Amino acid sequence: MALKLYNDLTRKLQLFKPLNSPHVTIYVCGPTIYDYAHLGHGRSLVAFDLLHRYLQYKSFQVNYVFNYTDIEDKMINRANKEHITVKQLADRFTQIYHEDYQKLNYLPPTHNPKATGHIPEMINLIKTLEKKGFTYLIENDGLYFNVKKFKKYGQLSQQDLHELKAGARVDIKDKHSPNDFVLWKLEKPNEPSWQSPWGQGRPGWHIECSAMSMKYLGKTIDIHGGGQDLIFPHHEDEIAQSEAANGKLFAKYWLHNGFVTINGEKMSKSLNNFYTLRDIFKEYDPLAVRYLFLSTHYRMPINFTLNSLQSAAKSLDKIQNAYFSILNQKSSVKFGKKTLPLKRYYKQLEKALDDDLNISSALAVVFGLINQYYKYQSKLSPESVLQLEKFFQDTDKIFGILKHSREIIPIEIVQLAEVRLESRKNKQWSESDQLRDKIKSLGYEIADTKEGYELKKL
Ligand SMILES: [Zn+2]
Ligand SMILES: [Zn+2]
CATH class of the missing domain: 1.10.10 (Arc Repressor Mutant, subunit A)
Structure with missing residues (x-):
C-alpha cells in the first residue's frame, strides 16, 4: 500500500515517492535550547516521531536529522543574564531536552546536530551564495541574502513579494527589501563569534538548517518538517538560500505540525498559561501526554485542557489493559477455538495511516479490535491470543505508547x-x-x- 502525504509546498495530498527508495531522508527543525521544552516542542516531536516510526514500519531506511539551535539571540540573552557562556547554557539544556524527549518515548533521530558544530559548513554555503551574487554587505551589521534575486521567493508561504513587503517588519534600515535576511552577523560585544571572510561574527538563524541538511542528507531531500510557525520566514528562507546555492530542489515534501493551544488560547508566558513538559510530567504520565499529542492529526491544532489530558490517559489505559490482559491470557488454562481476522485489522490500520497519517482512523481500528477481543476473550484459540499479542507489539512500533513489561x-x-x-x-x-x-x-x-x-x- 502506498503512503500519501499532504505537501505544504504544492498544497496537495501526494503519493510519497522517495528520491532513492527504500532510503528516506528527513530534516526536522528542532528547538532553540535556551529554556525548558514546552508543550509545543513535545507536540512537534511526537508528530514527526509518528512519521519516522511509520516509515520504518513500512520498511523504509530512514535517515532522520533533528537539529538543536544553540546559537541565536535568545541563547545569548539568557546566557548573559545567567553570567554563563552560551556553550554552558547549551550543554545544560541539551541534557534537559534529551531527558524530556526520552520520556515522550521518541525514536532517537539518526543525527541530532547543533549549529555551533557546523560553522565551517555554513561559511562555505554563504561563500557560494556570495559568489553567485545573492548577497550584499551592510557595514557594521552583516551579510544579507537578497530575496529579489531569488525568483521563487514566497512559494512555500504562497505570498508574493508585494504582500510580503506589507507584512514584514523593517528592522534594519539599510536592507534592500524588507524580507532580506541575515546570513552572517558581524560581532557585537558580549557575543560568541567565529572567524569568517566577512569578519569576526556569527551565523544568522536560517543558514544552519540548510548547511546541516546538505551535510547529512544531500542537496535534495525527501521531507522537511517543523511547526507551522516556521513556514515563514524560516522555511521560506531555507528554500531560498539552499536552492540559490545548489540550483536544485531543496526538499520534495514539506510537512508542518499544528499548534498547541491551552483552553483555547495561545500558549504564552504573558498569559500565564505556559506549560513546560517538566511541569506536566510532574503530575501526569508522559505516555498519556504522548497519547494526547499522537491522537490528534499532526496538521490539526491541539487544544490542551485538563479534560483532554485525562481522556487521553483513559484511552491509553484501555489499550494498555487490553494488552496486559492478552499477555496474561497466554498463561491461561482454558482456550476456545475462536479466531480473529487479524490480517484485516493490519490492513485497515495501514490504510488509515497511509492516508496522510490518519491517526483517528488508525486508533479506531485498535479500539475495534479491543472490543472484539473482550467479546470473545475466553473463547479465543491459543494461536489467536498469540496473534493478538503480536498485533499489539507490531503496532506499538508505530504508536510507542505501551509499557511492555509488567509483573506477569x-x-x-x-x-x-x-x-x-x-x-x-x-x-x-x-x-x-x-x-x-x-x-x-x-x-x-x-x-x-x-x-x-x-x-x-x-
Ligand atoms: Zn530550521
Ligand atoms: Zn526547517
Missing part, C-alpha cells in the same frame, strides 16, 4: 479469575464475590468487562 500475573490468580468468570456466568453471585475477595487478599484487583475480566496488581 501469577497463574493461580488467573485460574481464580477464570473460576469466578464461570460462576458469574452461572449467576452464582455469592461465590463470585468470595472469589473477588480471595483475589484481593492475594494482592490483585479484578474488574468485570462485558465478556470477561481484567486483573491489576494492587
Whole structure:
C-alpha cells in the first residue's frame, strides 16, 4: 500500500515517492535550547516521531536529522543574564531536552546536530551564495541574502513579494527589501563569534538548517518538517538560500505540525498559561501526554485542557489493559477455538495511516479490535491470543505508547479469575464475590468487562 502525504509546498495530498527508495531522508527543525521544552516542542516531536516510526514500519531506511539551535539571540540573552557562556547554557539544556524527549518515548533521530558544530559548513554555503551574487554587505551589521534575486521567493508561504513587503517588519534600515535576511552577523560585544571572510561574527538563524541538511542528507531531500510557525520566514528562507546555492530542489515534501493551544488560547508566558513538559510530567504520565499529542492529526491544532489530558490517559489505559490482559491470557488454562481476522485489522490500520497519517482512523481500528477481543476473550484459540499479542507489539512500533513489561500475573490468580468468570456466568453471585475477595487478599484487583475480566496488581 502506498503512503500519501499532504505537501505544504504544492498544497496537495501526494503519493510519497522517495528520491532513492527504500532510503528516506528527513530534516526536522528542532528547538532553540535556551529554556525548558514546552508543550509545543513535545507536540512537534511526537508528530514527526509518528512519521519516522511509520516509515520504518513500512520498511523504509530512514535517515532522520533533528537539529538543536544553540546559537541565536535568545541563547545569548539568557546566557548573559545567567553570567554563563552560551556553550554552558547549551550543554545544560541539551541534557534537559534529551531527558524530556526520552520520556515522550521518541525514536532517537539518526543525527541530532547543533549549529555551533557546523560553522565551517555554513561559511562555505554563504561563500557560494556570495559568489553567485545573492548577497550584499551592510557595514557594521552583516551579510544579507537578497530575496529579489531569488525568483521563487514566497512559494512555500504562497505570498508574493508585494504582500510580503506589507507584512514584514523593517528592522534594519539599510536592507534592500524588507524580507532580506541575515546570513552572517558581524560581532557585537558580549557575543560568541567565529572567524569568517566577512569578519569576526556569527551565523544568522536560517543558514544552519540548510548547511546541516546538505551535510547529512544531500542537496535534495525527501521531507522537511517543523511547526507551522516556521513556514515563514524560516522555511521560506531555507528554500531560498539552499536552492540559490545548489540550483536544485531543496526538499520534495514539506510537512508542518499544528499548534498547541491551552483552553483555547495561545500558549504564552504573558498569559500565564505556559506549560513546560517538566511541569506536566510532574503530575501526569508522559505516555498519556504522548497519547494526547499522537491522537490528534499532526496538521490539526491541539487544544490542551485538563479534560483532554485525562481522556487521553483513559484511552491509553484501555489499550494498555487490553494488552496486559492478552499477555496474561497466554498463561491461561482454558482456550476456545475462536479466531480473529487479524490480517484485516493490519490492513485497515495501514490504510488509515497511509492516508496522510490518519491517526483517528488508525486508533479506531485498535479500539475495534479491543472490543472484539473482550467479546470473545475466553473463547479465543491459543494461536489467536498469540496473534493478538503480536498485533499489539507490531503496532506499538508505530504508536510507542505501551509499557511492555509488567509483573506477569501469577497463574493461580488467573485460574481464580477464570473460576469466578464461570460462576458469574452461572449467576452464582455469592461465590463470585468470595472469589473477588480471595483475589484481593492475594494482592490483585479484578474488574468485570462485558465478556470477561481484567486483573491489576494492587
Ligand atoms: Zn530550521
Ligand atoms: Zn526547517
